[in-house]
Amino acid sequence: MIVVMKSDATAEQTDHMVSQITSLGLTPQVIKGTHQTVIAALGEERSGLTEVLESGPGVEKVLPIMAPYKRASSELKSERTVVRALDLVIGGTRVAVIAGPCSVESEEQIVGLARQLKELGATGLRGGAFKPRTSPYSFQGHKEDGLKMLATARQETGLAIVTEVMAPEHVPLVAKYADVLQIGARNMQNYQLLQAVGDSGKPTMLKRGMSATIEEFLLAAEYILDRGNPHVMLCERGIRTYEEHTRFTLPLATVPYLQEKSHLPVVVDPSHGTGKARLVTPMCKAAIAAGADALIVEVHDDPEHAVSDGSQTITPTSFGQMMAMCRRVAEAVDRTM
Secondary structure (H helix, E strand, O other), X not given: OEEEXXXXXXXXXXXXXXXXXXXXXXXXEEEEOOOOEEEEEEOOOOOOHHHHHHOOOOEEEEEOOOOOOOOOEOOOOOOOOOEEEOOEEEOOOEOEEEEEOOEOOOHHHHHHHHHHHHHHOOOXXXXXXXXXXXXXXXXXXXXXXXXXXXXXXXXXXXXXXXXXXXXXXXXXXXXXXXXXXXXXXXXXXXXXXXXXXXXXXXXXXXXXXXXXXXXXXXXXXXXXXXXXXXXXXXXEOOEOOXXXXXXXXXXXXXXXXXXXXXXXXXXXXXXXXXXXXXXXXXXXXXXXXXXXXXXXXXXXXXXXXXXXXXXXXXXXXXXXXXXXXXXXXXXXXXXXX
16 A cells, blocks of 8 residues: 655654554555655555554555555556666656677677667667577577676776676676666566566666566566665567567557556567567667657677577667667657667
8 A cells, every 4th residue: 555645744754654554564665756755555455554554644645556566556656767777767758779789799799889889879788698598509698708798898888788687696696797687588487586686786677578468577577676676677578479470579559558557667679579670670660659768679790690689680780770760759759869
């Protein structure tokens, strides 16, 4: 439930209500808005709690949180969350763009590409050091050496690093090098990993599972938020359907729906969502028109010879053209890039 404090409630009254909520066996979370403070009272709801809390000093009203995802819900927090990592800002009026190769292949490759991408307007650098692959015989990534290469690229360009973490025991290592921890679609419901990433406190990009419902997606985010990490962004990367003309189906209606149901920023991944390089730019434009807070795009100097996902990867030249077109779309919907 949510305890809404009066606009003139004092700090002492707020502290009193936090203590009261704790004494009732609930977990308090204070959210200070522009005009009012609200306190989430999270835990098992019991009869009579509403009446007890409503009688507290400085309380305006007590409301139930109807959604099963309490901390991720817009019922709890109406103001949009903004996630920051170095100069990468996801949320607000500017559309962020994270770009880079599917896999880090060499230091020369990732540093050179990072320089090009920054020049073209990217605000974050993606690249896989640990790669979950369907086949055990496919390239699995350079692991810590790949992380070191990404760190070198950040040192050279200032771009925030976004890279995937695959297991709870990997979180300290990846967090040592990365600015944003990515949880891939295959791990969306790896609850131990979600909790470990939540404990790290690092900004986190959570990708939707390829067969996950929106409620399951938001409940996965709840695991991270529940560990005290508020720096979570949701990434729509396409779902598995009966269609075969694309690798996955990229449902852009997810963007406004998530923004209605949750305060967390929404990222769109048109590379995995379509699996076809020629569709990446049109879906980037459509995602911005739908209200996406950020894009994450796969870019490689030579997609034909990329060690993974070359068919869905665009070149730096195409990326520059895409950015120019997306800027026009962003301006039309009162955003910037």
